[in-house]
Amino acid sequence: MHDVAIVGGGPVGMLLAVLLAQEGRDVAAFEERDTISPRARAIGIHPPSVEALAEAGVEVPAHGRPIADGVAMADGRVLGAMPLAGVYALAQQHVERMLRARLATLAPGSLRLGRRVLGLHPVSGGHRLDVEGGAAASARLVVAADGLRSTIRELVGVPVVRRRGVAHYLMADVDGDALGDRALLAFEREGVVESFPLPGGRRRWVARVAPPMPEADFEALAAVVRARTGRVLDSPSPVSAFTAKQGLAARTVHFGSSDAAVVLIGDAAHEISPIGGQGLNLGWLEARALARVLTGGPGTRDALAAFEAERMRATRRAIAQAAFNTAMGRALSRSGHAARSLAIRSLGAPPLARHLADAFTMRTL
Ligand SMILES: Cc1cc2nc3c(=O)[nH]c(=O)nc-3n(C[C@H](O)[C@H](O)[C@H](O)COP(=O)(O)OP(=O)(O)OC[C@H]3O[C@@H](n4cnc5c(N)ncnc54)[C@H](O)[C@@H]3O)c2cc1C
Numbered sequence: 446m447h448d449v450a451i452v453g454g455g456p457v458g459m460l461l462a463v464l465l466a467q468e469g470r471d472v473a474a475f476e477e478r479d480t481i482s483p484r485a486r487a488i489g490i491h492p493p494s495v496e497a498l499a500e501a502g503v504e505v506p507a508h509g510r511p512i513a514d515g516v517a518m519a520d521g522r523v524l525g526a527m528p529l530a531g532v533y534a535l536a537q538q539h540v541e542r543m544l545r546a547r548l549a550t551l552a553p554g555s556l557r558l559g560r561r562v563l564g565l566h567p568v569s570g571g572h573r574l575d576v577e578g579g580a581a582a583s584a585r586l587v588v589a590a591d592g593l594r595s596t597i598r599e600l601v602g603v604p605v606v607r608r609r610g611v612a613h614y615l616m617a618d619v620d621g622d623a624l625g626d627r628a629l630l631a632f633e634r635e636g637v638v639e640s641f642p643l644p645g646g647r648r649r650w651v652a653r654v655a656p657p658m659p660e661a662d663f664e665a666l667a668a669v670v671r672a673r674t675g676r677v678l679d680s681p682s683p684v685s686a687f688t689a690k691q692g693l694a695a696r697t698v699h700f701g702s703s704d705a706a707v708v709l710i711g712d713a714a715h716e717i718s719p720i721g722g723q724g725l726n727l728g729w730l731e732a733r734a735l736a737r738v739l740t741g742g743p744g745t746r747d748a749l750a751a752f753e754a755e756r757m758r759a760t761r762r763a764i765a766q767a768a769f770n771t772a773m774g775r776a777l778s779r780s781g782h783a784a785r786s787l788a789i790r791s792l793g794a795p796p797l798a799r800h801l802a803d804a805f806t807m808r809t810l
Contacts, residue, residue, distance in 0.1 A: 446571055447473045449739065450584035452562045452597050454478075456487075456537050457711030457728035458590030459544035459556075463501040464736035466551040473582055474548075475574070477561035481541050485618055485685060488641060488649055489722030490540070491807040492531035497733040503543045509533030510644045515628040517793055519786045521675070525793015527802040529628065534643050537725055562591070565600045567703035585743045587707045588735070590728075595713035601699045603709065610691040610718045610768040612775070613657035615666040620680040622646045632789060633673040634782040637774030639720070640676075650678060651720070653774050659686050689718035689771065691764050697731075698753040706749055710735060715760045718767040720774065726807050727763055731756050759810040 449465055451458045454476025462474045489512070490498070495505045512532045517524040548556055557576075564575030571585040589597030598605075622642065629640040636653035643649055652669045654661075667678040693715040699707045711728030718724075738744045738752045777785060792801055803809050
């Protein structure tokens with residue numbers, strides 16, 4: 446019987462696997478895909494995650510691009526700037542590759558690719574997992590790091606509570622870097638446009654749209670950015686259209702009829718709007734907190750309950766922050782837009798700017 450079975454070999458499951466393997470725990474991780482998903486997703490790594498990844502031997506500053514500050518603008522005028530020191534831009538796939546390489550060195554063969562977990566059954570002292578292809582494995586503790594549509598969450602019957610913060614966006618990672626190391630948040634009447642530096646002289650551009658534009662192409666995104674900010678994107682790149690939603694699992698530590706726990710982390714535990722870049726960072730902080738609970742054993746009920754309470758508090762704060770960001774980024778009437786610009790001006794001035802920067806860099810989570 447393994448000490449810990451991790452379902453899902455995404456960035457969150459992999460950080461937990463590495464941290465546990467470093468402590469000499471016997472870990473098995475199951476990932477249904479054969480390769481890392483190429484879909485453009487997280488890029489923003491906040492200071493607490495930089496620390497958590499360093500504990501796992503992954504040095505973000507050596508690979509990522511520092512984001513110096515974030516500038517809020519409207520109608521071509523600067524409303525305020527907040528320091529983002531310690532935040533790095535690095536594609537989540539890059540981090541996933543580094544974590545997998547580290548795990549392969551520490552515990553060769555512990556990540557089983559192309560292995561979808563289909564079932565979960567309590568057995569004496571743990572759980573047995575049914576794995577695609579007729580294989581089975583058992584472990585004292587099972588961790589669901591299997592993403593938004595978590596199979597394990599479904600199997601143990603934990604519902605998701607939906608939260609405010611639905612909005613539609615177009616996004617592309619584009620060559621060209623006129624804005625340097627600054628993030629731009631343009632709060633325009635028709636909706637927000639955001640832009641972040643990426644490694645390799647590129648930038649991510651994200652524009653809020655309403656109604657949703659699922660068929661939109663690069664021209665459509667470039668036209669929205671140009672109309673709202675006057676900035677020209679002239680290097681065609683693949684565009685994704687996505688709808689941001691929010692929700693959290695009703696509980697993240699589940700005992701059921703067994704004495705052995707099933708723990709939900711990462712997107713299996715919460716769906717957080719990508720606007721504000723918090724979902725993956727929260728997941729990494731959960732992986733680190735859980736690894737600490739599991740040092741030296743399967744974790745007592747009290748320690749797991751404390752883990753759950755602390756991380757759910759952080760998740761609720763992150764969801765509230767993302768809901769606020771979503772509300773601030775919507776299209777507004779002329780007077781509403783003027784009032785928003787005024788509000789952002791005061792948020793961007795001392796002493797509020799410092800609190801805002803702490804919230805945006807997740808130092809309070
Ligand atoms: C456009 C976009 C931009 C984003 N930007 C940011 C950002 O800047 N900062 C940030 O913090 N977050 C951001 N996020 C959120 C971030 O991408 C997710 O929070 C992150 O991927 C969650 O990692 P995870 O490991 O929990 O889940 P996932 O990345 O979804 O990994 C889950 C893994 O489990 C596997 N799996 C699923 N079911 C099974 C099964 N039954 N058996 C075996 N394997 C299974 C899947 O194949 C997958 O590899 C963004 C998201 C989007 C969509």
